[in-house]
Amino acid sequence: MTSLRFLPVAVALALAATGCGSDTANTPGVAGMNSVAGTPTGGGGAGATVGGAGQSGSGGTAAGAGGSMSGAGGALGGAGGGGGGGSAGMGGALLEPTLLSQTGLFKDIKAQTKELAAGVYKFTPAYALWSDGATKQRYVYMPPGGKIDTTDMDFWQYPAGFKLWKDFTRDGKLIETRLLLKKSDGATDWYMVAFVWNDDYTEATATPMGQMNARGTMHDVPPKEGCVGCHQSMHDNALGFSAMQLSHSLPDSLNLTQIATMGWLTTTGLALWSASATNFLLQYGFGLALVTAFSLYQRFRDSEVRIAAIEKAWTAARLAALRMQLSPHTLFNLLHVIRGQVAWDPRTAQSMIVQLADLLRRLLAAGEQDFSRLREELQFVRLYLQLQQQRFIDRLTVELPAEEQLPEVWIPSLILQPLAENAVVHGLARHDGHVGIRVEALIDDDALVLRVRNDMAPASPLAPAGIGVANVRERLAVHFNGAAQFRSEPDGRSDWTAEIRIPVLRTRPSGAAS
Numbered sequence: 110m111t112s113l114r115f116l117p118v119a120v121a122l123a124l125a126a127t128g129c130g131s132d133t134a135n136t137p138g139v140a141g142m143n144s145v146a147g148t149p150t151g152g153g154g155a156g157a158t159v160g161g162a163g164q165s166g167s168g169g170t171a172a173g174a175g176g177s178m179s180g181a182g183g184a185l186g187g188a189g190g191g192g193g194g195g196s197a198g199m200g201g202a203l204l205e206p207t208l209l210s211q212t213g214l215f216k217d218i219k220a221q222t223k224e225l226a227a228g229v230y231k232f233t234p235a236y237a238l239w240s241d242g243a244t245k246q247r248y249v250y251m252p253p254g255g256k257i258d259t260t261d262m263d264f265w266q267y268p269a270g271f272k273l274w275k276d277f278t279r280d281g282k283l284i285e286t287r288l289l290l291k292k293s294d295g296a297t298d299w300y301m302v303a304f305v306w307n308d309d310y311t312e313a314t315a316t317p318m319g320q321m322n323a324r325g326t327m328h329d330v331p332p333k334e335g336c337v338g339c340h341q342s343m344h345d346n347a348l349g350f351s352a353m354q355l356s357h358s359l360p361d362s363l364n365l366t367q368i369a370t371m372g373w374l375t376t377t378g379l380a381l382w383s384a385s386a387t388n389f390l391l392q393y394g395f396g397l398a399l400v401t402a403f404s405l406y407q408r409f410r411d412s413e414v415r416i417a418a419i420e421k422a423w424t425a426a427r428l429a430a431l432r433m434q435l436s437p438h439t440l441f442n443l444l445h446v447i448r449g450q451v452a453w454d455p456r457t458a459q460s461m462i463v464q465l466a467d468l469l470r471r472l473l474a475a476g477e478q479d480f481s482r483l484r485e486e487l488q489f490v491r492l493y494l495q496l497q498q499q500r501f502i503d504r505l506t507v508e509l510p511a512e513e514q515l516p517e518v519w520i521p522s523l524i525l526q527p528l529a530e531n532a533v534v535h536g537l538a539r540h541d542g543h544v545g546i547r548v549e550a551l552i553d554d555d556a557l558v559l560r561v562r563n564d565m566a567p568a569s570p571l572a573p574a575g576i577g578v579a580n581v582r583e584r585l586a587v588h589f590n591g592a593a594q595f596r597s598e599p600d601g602r603s604d605w606t607a608e609i610r611i612p613v614l615r616t617r618p619s620g621a622a623s
Contacts, residue, residue: 205302214274235356249274255271265351273288273289286303464492490525505546506545516550519615527577558610559611
């Protein structure tokens with residue numbers, strides 16, 4: 110029974126898809142395609158009704174695929190007529206390219222405008238899988254005659270020769286292109302590797318061991334094992350190209366309707382339409398529920414928040430949510446730092462894991478209270494920056510005030526950590542020089558002033574405010590109701606200053622730990 114859990118497709122899909130999948134038996138075989146570069150290397154065997162035999166070539170003997178697959182031996186790389194160089198045919202192993210130019214993504218990789226090769230299409234998933242700060246562009250290639258087995262719409266099975274690529278661009282640089290190449294019809298038989306681009310963008314080289322801070326950015330290229338570990342979470346290892354992710358009408362992207370019309374799916378006609386229509390109703394109902402819930406929430410804010418008891422409860426819940434927002438954000442970034450050291454310096458990674466355990470203990474304690482003592486917050490910041498120093502040992506220095514010089518005051522919990530994190534991330538970005546981070550705490554009249562300063566690349570463009578800065582600004586507004594000031598801006602050509610000015614709290618506020 111066809112699963113109904115993937116997202117909707119227009120009703121026209123059924124009409125467009127009904128004719129897909131007709132036999133092409135007893136028709137001439139498609140010209141043999143080199144499985145890596147995608148260029149013709151000779152004529153494949155004709156796909157007769159009983160399965161024609163492909164011509165033997167130096168790249169391996171093409172296997173007859175049978176009936177409905179026209180010339181399948183040639184289409185998947187069987188070299189014919191002395192053409193040579195082809196890889197095995199249907200069911201055989203395909204080559205493992207070492208250069209991106211060998212994968213068949215572009216017509217001419219050396220050209221300034223990278224024109225896609227024939228049969229390669231752009232696509233965009235409907236839902237972002239994760240965010241790592243890089244801009245991504247995805248591509249797909251279906252070998253001639255190939256079809257995705259969509260018997261179970263939740264778990265597609267991709268044919269041999271199927272390819273997926275993904276570009277990663279960060280800080281204005283095209284850094285890497287990852288390849289997923291289905292080597293045979295087996296569910297786990299994939300070749301996965303990342304190609305790192307050269308400086309003039311004329312070639313990219315396979316980097317199976319991965320690369321830290323690739324091309325002078327803070328982007329880490331994962332090793333081959335990392336790609337395999339991530340994609341093994343899917344039934345046939347292909348993230349982002351599924352019924353759910355293609356159920357959209359985004360511009361400049363393949364969608365489920367189009368690939369059904371192109372004959373890429375084995376499921377056609379009424380079965381596909383029924384599943385699509387049902388899921389359209391489910392999505393519509395879910396969307397309506399969201400809109401209704403949002404409307405009710407707005408009405409609640411407009412009318413009930415004025416009541417004192419409800420306003421107090423709402424403020425407490427809001428602050429708790431903001432603190433909880435920081436915890437996974439901080440943990441993700443710290444795990445990313447440690448992951449980068451595991452393969453390169455295991456001893457340092459072990460030390461960092463011990464430090465992380467202490468930091469997480471403090472993070473959990475701070476996340477349960479509204480206010481903490483200043484010295485406790487600076488201890489947390491010190492642990493965080495020490496972890497970052499372990500990774501950037503030659504580039505990062507940290508200056509913190511002496512504990513005995515700190516005033517005995519209270520501040521909002523976790524208010525300094527996002528600023529320290531921003532100082533590391535943006536200070537190290539767009540250059541490979543040394544970065545100093547200085548944390549200051551002083552009392553100026555009746556205000557407590559907290560500053561985090563960092564060096565940055567000269568004339569560096571202003572980065573948009575991230576989760577951390579927005580979180581700090583909103584929490585200050587909730588806690589002090591306009592009595593706090595916050596700025597985060599350049600201070601000269603090569604310095605950045607984030608400064609908080611809040612009322613001095615010398616006694617323990619409500620919501621603070623004893």
